Amino acid sequence: MTFKINYFNRTFSRNKLSLAISTAFILVTTHSVNAAEQDQEKVEDEVEVIEVTGFRSSASKQRDFKRFSENISDGIFAEDMGKMPDENIAEAMQRITGVGIDRVDGEGSTVTIRGVDPSLNQININGVTMTNGGDDNAVNFSTMSADMLSSIEVIKSPSAHHDEGSLGGTVNLKTFRPLELNERKASVSVQTKQNELADETDFAVKGSFADKFANDNFGIATSVFYDEQTVRTDFYNMYNWKVWPNVSATSHQTGENLGKVFAFDPTGFETGTKFNERVRYGGSLTLEYRLDEDNRLWSDLSYSMLTVDEDLYQTRLTALRKDNILDEESGTSFYASSAKAGGNILSRMRETDTETINLGLGYETVIADWVVTAKVGISRADESWPTNNRLNFGQVKESASANWLDENGNIQTVPTLEWNNEYGYFDPTKARLFQIYDDDRSVKDDLDSISIDLQRDVEFGAIHSIQLGAKYFERSKDRSQTIGNTPFTKDSDGNFVYLNDVGQDFPINDFFDGVLDNALEGWMVPDFDYVYNTYLPNGFDGPSDLINTYTIDTEATAVYIEFNYSAFDGKLIGDFGVRYVDTTSSSKGHQGANFPAATGGDSYVVPVDASSDYTNVLPSFNARYVINEDMLLRFSAAKVMARPTPTQIRPGVAIKATNPDNVTAAGGNPYLDPTEATQFDISWEWYFADSGLLSIAGFYKDIDTFIFDKIEEQSFDCPTGTTPENCALLVDVPTKMSDNGSGGEITGAEVSYQQDFTFLPGFLSDFGTIINYTYTDSEASFVDSEETNAEFYDGFPFLKTSKDTVNATLYWEKDGHSVRLAYNYRSDNLYQAVVLDSSIWTDSRESLDLSANFQLTQQLSLNMSANNLTDESDRRYATRTIGKNGLASEGNALTSGTPDWRTAYYANTGRIFRVGVTYKF
Template identity: 25%
Template structure:
């Protein structure tokens, strides 16, 4: 955000705050604690004592604000406007409207949340207070697999309590599904809509429904919900796969390398991806009140997300040794360079790449809960839950290239439209030149199983000690990761562009890549695989020496033994399992009393946790590396047989908490909180297996896990003041401080294997750091204005985040940074009056460091991003309404870069999505 924009937002916040403070004075005839919509605006109804019913956006704001106001600590919430009607199509998109919360997007959809600068792995997400397994390799929750139609509310605990499950240094997020006994009788809410993505010509369906029934006294109820959501989209991007640094190249065209310390793009890629995402989900809930003392509830959730995608990419892989002339800026970035003409056996090639990235993720959870209330003072809750997630998908990656013979390709960093380009190249769709290069099919199987059991007791006491709570928790979690890959030597048999391919295999692929019309080669995977195993292709590799004949025979034997395909097989190397058992117990006491004319409430407690971890994997020794003389960027490893290995680790910590609230007046509230919190290492970092990636001469890596990692720890302090103007309006300012310990980083150091240098990437506990900042928020409805303007309302917030450790792009030896820190802001304006409802939301997140060691082991930064979303509805009658939504109205693009802004990593479109449909409720 520019200084002008930041100043404008600050002025807007100040102006809205001032208006909110003076609003009650301008509306002296209105009860500041009561709002109403048109259905209850008749003063006679109020005089007769009938219930005033508030619905729609205002009801959602009031419900959320009630949660915030009643909390002792720092809590924000979002409530569905009605059953099955969450404010946004994606839960993460709704959560980002809360101050201090920002999101990470994948394919334009919110996937993970960052709270106060701490990313997805630092935030514990619970569904109905239960841990939900995840299909990804770590612990972070993927919001894109769960439809918002299944959720009735969400609470974000920014300060901790002893009763909350540990794991969230950033926050604890509790998602809640609707309960069938919330309302008596039979109720249904459903919607049907069509969605159009600006990157696709198709309109895809969205269907949802929630049906609940409860008897009149609400002692028995059942609820079922279902959702079907499909999205088709075609996204394009330009990328570089990161930058290789400290290269020595020719900058004056004299044929001799004369300039060192130069950074070059690893590749230049133009990419178009055609994807179809299908999400199916449902919930089931049962409430059964056996008596005044005993209640049983059961919840079940199932969600499935399938993604089919096909990517066509045109890529140019840069070899520093063949640069003949270059221009370098003050940062050492090559902004333009010329490449020597290729020969038949060496030099730059244009790669025609076909790949896929499918997803088949399924998650379910089932839980049961008994609540026993033997008397008015004591409540005991016993809860058990089982959750399982899996993601099983194999990916394709095929490369057919054309050597750039007879031309001198030139890379220009700031080409037409300000985008990088490669000029002086051969036509990318010339079917007379394709050569087989590299190919592989790879994938994996991720599985996550979580079992939990809790016992909680609450004793209500009338006096200074108001409440005493205690409980125990047991969690058993097992994470399995199975790596799959085409068997050797199928993957790199043709590396070095060793065999000509007939033009009949190819067709033209055309795409508009970020406003740049382009055409390159496309091909059918099955036809290409068949040609890979043909005598015509295999006979072109090698000479008539015995070693070459043996290599060809070995390839054919593996190919035919693999069902005449490159289908992947399970691979022990890189696979592994992590089992984790956690025991926790807590005790928490609440106090309350009077201090002068003010009411105070305090909560103090402690939580003890013990974790046992057992990791299994496979050890392998690298016996040799055979370099490919036809391709200096490829090599073939020789491994020893794998050997099973395992390791154990355990740790115990005490986590104290303290929360204090002082109601200075009925509407002015001061809060103070302190706690120690813990986040366990990402499960994928705890594995034992190591893996090698061979991309000579500059991009070899070796990576592995570390089962002996300690958890992240943090001491936290929060202080804030809230002023409540009425049931739906408030002004708030909060300061926070976190002292982080045991921060885990990916250590990077060179290791040499058989004459080649590898960057070793392994996690370990390192430095401490501090994160601190300020949150300001205001929300108000303009009831004091004359009709029809009294239907307007606005909500705005701004979060400033700082760290004691700051990323400095000029330093090449930084090994530790607090990643993900960024300022953020939201501005939401809404109107609700009579038949009409409208909401406009502006979200902004400043640029941030995503990871210290990103592509090519260099920093990856994300550029500042803003998005405008619109939604609205018109009531046709009391049961039926028409609604519409526009996401990413201005079609903003996503940009990432390396150490300096000119070192582009990715620039991609996100697409604008328009949804319109009908909603029914009765």
Template identity: 30%
Template sequence: MSPFKPSMLTLALLSAGLSANTYAADEKVKEKEAQKDDIEVIEVKGFRTSVIKSLNAKRFNDTISETISADDLGALPDSSIADALTRLPGVTAVRTGGQASGLNIRGLDGDFVFATLNGREQVTTGGKRAIEFDQYPSELINQAAVYKSPKASLIEGGVAGTVELKTADPLKSEKEHSFNINVRGAFNDRADEVSDANKFGNRLSFSYQGKFLEDTLGIAAGYAHLYQPYVSSQFIGLRFNDGKRDLNGSGSEESISEGFEVQQKGGEDKRDGYMAAIHWQPNDNWSIKTDVFHSKFDSKNFARGYRVKNLKDGKITNPIIENGSMVGGTVSSEGNGNFAVFVVNDDDTKLSDLTSGAFNVEWNDGEKLTIAADISYSKADGKFVNGGTRAVLYNDIDAQIRAPESVTYRLNGLNHATASFSGDYSDINKLGLRQVGMWPYDQQNELVAYKLDFKYELENDFLSSVEFGVRYSEREFNAQRSQAGYGNEFGKNPDNQPVLRLNKDMTSVVDFGGELSGFPSFLKIDFDKAVALVNKQLAKTGKGPFKPTANWGNSWTMIQSGSVNEDVLAGYVQGNLDFELADIKVTGNLGVRIVNTDQYSSGLQQVGFGLGEEIADDNGVISKDYIRNEVGQKYTDYLPSLNLNFHLTENDQIRFAAAKVMARPPIDKLKSGRGNWYHDKVVNKGTPQEKTYKVYNSWGNTSPLLDPFYADQFDLSYERYFSESEGAFVVALFYKNIKSFINNFTIKPFDFEKEGFIVPDTVTDNGVTYDVIKNEGQYQTAINNDKGGYIRGLELAYTQIFDFLPDALNGLGFTGSYSFSDSEVKFTTNLSGSDLDIPLPGLSKHVLNTTLFYTLDGFDTRLSMRYRSKYVSEQVAVESQLAFFDAETVLDYQASYAFDNGVKLLLQVNNLTDEANKTYFGKKHQTGTIQNFGRQFFLGFNYSL
């Protein structure tokens, strides 16, 4: 890595000659400080409490941030924190199964979002950096905040922003003892459209907080259970770059889609979450805390129906052409070739376990010095099991003679397509099972971190305090790939793996419902019984059992397994500012964070020709074509940050922030495993000096030599807090200059030896020994490209409590935000059939969130709307494919009534208008996904004591 060269931003901030540290004082301390300055802190009850608490948190925070209070999270039946966070300015999410999943912040997706729990880094159940928010029950989270501008005391890692989740601190509870129980039932109005789908779900949670020993000991505990079935009916058009032909004799070639899928999806999510916290504060000088969080989340899903593949390989008649693309026609085959109509039955299971815990001790001298020590631990295991069957029509199953077939279809833009098939795909005597497969991917993450922070109060007219500290963490990621397969998707099955006959015990006829009801019925195939049928066949040949393994026969399972280690030592110093400039009070902080990272990965490198070590796969087969390697790098980053808050009046303030930020690559992108191949190079050909060399090449599409994402960012905002009523108006501008992105890339030539890769000097092939050239081959890897660019935008937020209206209306309130984001970053895709520039994935130019609410005595009701304009992201089909997601508007409604005895009744409807997910490939006539999730109804009660 090249030596550090300070940017202009770094020099500007460091030249101020100030430094600093740590987390800002908690809300309670900030509110007290505000009261000292005669600034009123608004206190209200009911749903309005959450709205005003959010404003207070934003108002008194020392960075640019957005917050959702516990009252809001605790009152909603959201399946995860992500649903609630999408109401914040600049925060969006992609709906998966109808629910918000990973977050995008200011147009940047989850790879750029850092997240913590109680200020501590969390590992994930997968290979990404951003935590899976659906792993965290909203009932167990006390507060969630999005930090859009960093400060030196915050852990590095968020180019887009940092999401901080907090669990309850029992000593801060307003009550001596409190107990809360939530019971909710759920219903999906589209469940009857999907065979075997469950209509009903449920949620149950308990929580307790208590203070003992004259309020010096606090205990909190909570449990949250979720059973949530989900359903969707979906049509998926596949990429349009599968081939081009002149279909209508016009002299120009038209783009042909790879095919399409028509599927029913369903499944169930089961989650059990636990949290506990103990806080002992024996006197004013000592504070001792410990907390633990555990979540077990099992998701079992199925997708079944039709998959039509390789339209270009069939006979095309009566093609329908629109803007250079084939969007319909008849495609047929005599039962040969790669065009086929499959009946697919896929089962996807994700089993996730997450455990997080910490121990914290804080001491202060009662005057100026505070010292805090923290030890934290986070571990997550994710097991992803993908299994599926493929069945095709046959005239003679035993002889593996396929039946002629045809499909006549017509795409309908962003509406469901129509299609008819020549064969009967519900006939058990015609449908043969030709392929069964499983592709598990197990991942384990573990992190231990140690932190020591100091804060010293000052008495001068510029700095209110100085903070500094150090943090050391060790993270280890392990990945295991495996595979089990029977048969082939295309071509003739091997003689020892013939097409299998189905039986009535393992199949049933399924009808489509809803918008897909016009499609013909098909056979549902029980996956476990299909595996049993495969094992019976394998036993006849002395093979088996059918069990996923990492094996040399599918060498990618061995190469893509491996470990990544990341050791990070970070230190920071931060000065907290409090001074006057031309009679304007200025607060904020200025600091720098210095981060030293040691990243390395262990995996398998293919060298070939028996030149490696003796390594056994899961089946006990020995190979000598591979060696164990360890590759990595060390680098140091300097991350300065500045936050200034100009208090123009008691109710008006201007914020300015500037910082250099970083986000590390997805951790599974740092794996070192790679395969290889050699090609011949002949020099002095035709002369006595002619000599043949072997040139070493390698593939992997991961790299332990990747650098983080870097960006310089600037924020400017104006905040107006109303004095005559309760509310605020905020306008914010932001600008991020991202230095580079990570892409798969082929480097040629690449000097493998110089970069520390182990390459043999010679190889022997068919008895002939060749010298190896190590610096001319190609390396298919992941790189930091130099094509960065800016992201810039505008955010507007308005909150108003209409307490100046007549009595019957003074419980009316409104909160809303609008975000505009733009970027010069462009990528290129050809999935539409021609090269097309696409914007930064995850970026919607326009995002609008509104909530209209009304509170009267114990009655609360609200209507929320989330709108986002079109954006690019991955649609999940046979393979993940980039597509445009059409603009969408999602409406949610909630009503509740609280009785004086502590009981509150609740009704909520999510996706009130049954908004579908719709995607397309560059042009709207090139249909991508059309996915209907249905409305979800929740009914239940809450009891608080």
């Protein structure tokens, strides 16, 4: 048999990038000739103020913020109160150089900044550090509405007065300040939206109000939002890729019977669909009171509640290691099969509630020439599963196969899954119910902080002012979980319960329609209400899952001093200083194991606790030199740090030994050091004409004590009373734990071009553009001090670091009407470094969004948008990292030319359309 192989070619076309940048430079050069004549009329150091509205107003504020910022930074600004350029905060931020986003079910969730993982970047709202309901430190931006914000700022080069905790950059979310407004603002908007796969029409309403009273000394700004969104995601998941022994195979290249060989294949093949019904509501309230010229009080309150109801229907196929056809070049089975394949049909109904509250209180006064600012911050995040019901049907051994090749011998995006029966999936008359789950989980993240900052003007050479201050915070992360797995054998009459008895039709008839030609057409799914009402009518009060229950307490004190300077008649300005931080962390949890039911099914749990402390000295230097009235040159150097995540420092190890053939363990390391980096930045910025910007920046980060997850064999003490059979399962267990690596480097460059095309003739003068490109090259150490498997991870990049990131916006705006087309590209990046013998990479992704606004009257406007216009999917792929048994390591997929056809995950969410109206009072 002869096959033809066409590997995917998903590399970003640099020709597209070259064309975009070349066009930008041509426009800049063309316009600069005309602008040079007009510049003769400029008054030195005077910035012309032009009244602009809509997205053009947002772009103008973005340009001015970058120009006058004391640090290397970028921002996104609201077009008006209650109207950010994008509805999702993460999706708005991806328009900034150096920022990439991760999506969950089609919506932006977390962000990377200059190649740094989301959990290593600090997020503040009105100066209060935000907590989160997840297991790490990454803030999920989908929990709140972007329209409650006035601006999003990303500080890339810190000063001593900035809070520590960010390795890539600090994100400042700011709501409106009422005393800064020139007039009263009030608006309300109503919107309908639809995800084309879910085929549900949803509703959203938002309102905002701001005004000043008491002779403009008291101000109030408030916003509220209610938002519904139903999303459907179709997916394939080929999980846990590893080198398997004893695979019966025939050579794809020669047809020769190879006998028993080693093959790099997934553990299982999953396919499924899930529906998410999201309801998000909340708002913000800011109060400002100016007592007199020297005294000011304020409070900032924000609240959000996100409820996600998820229905998941999934089928799983495993144990395909018989009669395979092996691609000897890649060591992977193109065709995998078994006469006794295993697997399951799984379904889940889960409700996730995420509640966040952030409160900031501040007072500013002047005491003996010192400007004194005192702040109190309170942040609360609470995430829970009020409902988490799962059903597992299986215990079937059937003839089945997975084929990566189509009928023409070409590699497919996902394998074709086939069962040798009349159903095309596991026989529902044989798939019996054997597990019912009804468990819950709760994560609470509380942070309280207090700070004081002092600043005064001085005359000491070039130093014109001095700042100093201190901050103290306490943070507690509590995680609890119950064991809600109840084995199910037979009903009250002693009969097995088969899927065919309690099933219903697959909920959709267009699974991956128009996306994949070889997708399953569906399978029978259980009737949740019937199963739970019949076989578990009183629910299941499971005991506490102590192994996955823990508390992490962190206390930190920081003090700083900063000097602000000005030299050469104000052409050179900046700051230098140092921040000292002392951190103490303590953790309490449990360690234990769950053993197989065949050997008694017992378990053991023992309490564990640990503590650690560390100090960091963080110097910083920032300089901005005015070359001329249009050009700036910036330089910065700083040492930065980020603390380990709660998951990384959780105490104890959870040993999963219920399957004697696949015993694994996972745990944290409470003695981890924080991640530190020494960074350098340089930026050249040209602000030409009234709206033009061309900037080129370079950055370098030398990262120490990098934290990564490793897997190595460990043996655990066997508690008294444990059977010999179970004790044997605690020897040489593959254990996943966090460790400090030797570090790494991140080097990159950013290019940004922005301009209104007012110099072009006719209707072209109403256009404008913003184009950003970021190049990032990184190398991380995913090895411990003993350099275990060092040769396999040589040259690996940092997680979620794409070499190429592009975002480009083309907009047209006139008389209140506007149209905006936004393009985003992100190249391949490392998703997981260590997964058994493999690494998982995220494939490159392009997206195109369209939005439009039509001013119907002076107060009423119609707006509409379409996200993911080209219906792009999300894909991850696996490579073999650990070389063993004659199969070589494939190394860094970004540089080694490794085949990228082994899909590990593939998902499609479709397009999302929105139509709404806004009325301004």
